[in-house]
Amino acid sequence: MSATSAETHEGAGTVEVVLVKNGRTKIRYPARRLADDGDRVSVRAPWAGEGVRDFGFVRFEPGDVFTEHYWRTRWYAVKEVRTGAGVLKGWYCDVTRPAVVSADEVVVTDLDLDLWVGADRSVVLRLDEDEFAASGLAASDPRAAERAMNALDELERLAREDSDGFTALFR
Template sequence: MRLAPGREVMVRLVKYGREKLAYAATVVDDDGTHLAVRAEFAGDGPKDLGYVWFEPGDVFTEHYWRDRWYSVKEVVGADGVRKGWYCDICRPAVVDGDSAVASGLASVVAEDLDLDLWRSADGTKILRLDEDEYADSGLAERDPAAAAQAELALDTLEKLAQQGFDELLAF
């Protein structure tokens, strides 16, 4: 099912079977496999990640795939300047266009698998993140097939980040 541009959706980020974050977003495009939504930063206040600040007013254009083990989020500051791309290694997105959640909105669910990647706007920083958290998660023991997909997805994203994400994110 494709979601129409302009439609509001609820993005639900899940980790270890629990919802860790949910926020409203607006569909930018959806070709049935690749879905892009746009949302403002969902945090309560500024968040210093050490390599970038996420702040109120930042706009995230988030790309999800129904058949890939990652998502890519372009981050643009309130001043219109691109900060970079935050990438989550996650199971393929599940899109429910007829969601019966209390909000009445369709939902986009991404299950976080702990690994992340950051690419700065100028491409000078490409950082593999949370590999220790991933190792501690026990995914490799619990679900070896998912762990193999997660590790392959991180390697793939790192290669794509070196070239830039323009081609990957195009519809």
């Protein structure tokens, strides 16, 4: 058995993904744990939102499947988005505090910065920088704000310049 299949087998099961924003639970949903290598935990879940969410550059809708990657040591999460038929839409990257992972939960604190990377990588969009500025994090926790901006910069650089580096994050 390869290391990847061993990790997948050892990490199998169901967990609740809990997204916290501004100190409150924004959303909670069940996901199937795919792998956990001690730093990165990967899960898969159907679109957990209500109905269709049209961002203009992508639509999330019932039937979409998210393969989500969370790190205990990194300040972001990467979510691969596919249609129910398996067609890649792209990657939605959330800047977060490092994930807190237990046997039954993956808890992430959203820091308002996001990056969208289209399936063919011709579209890379920084999102919600205005929300991040308005959050007050730079004043209340300057170190966390700096780490958040560095995480967004790293993701954007990898997405724009290094296709192998970007996809290697979650292979």
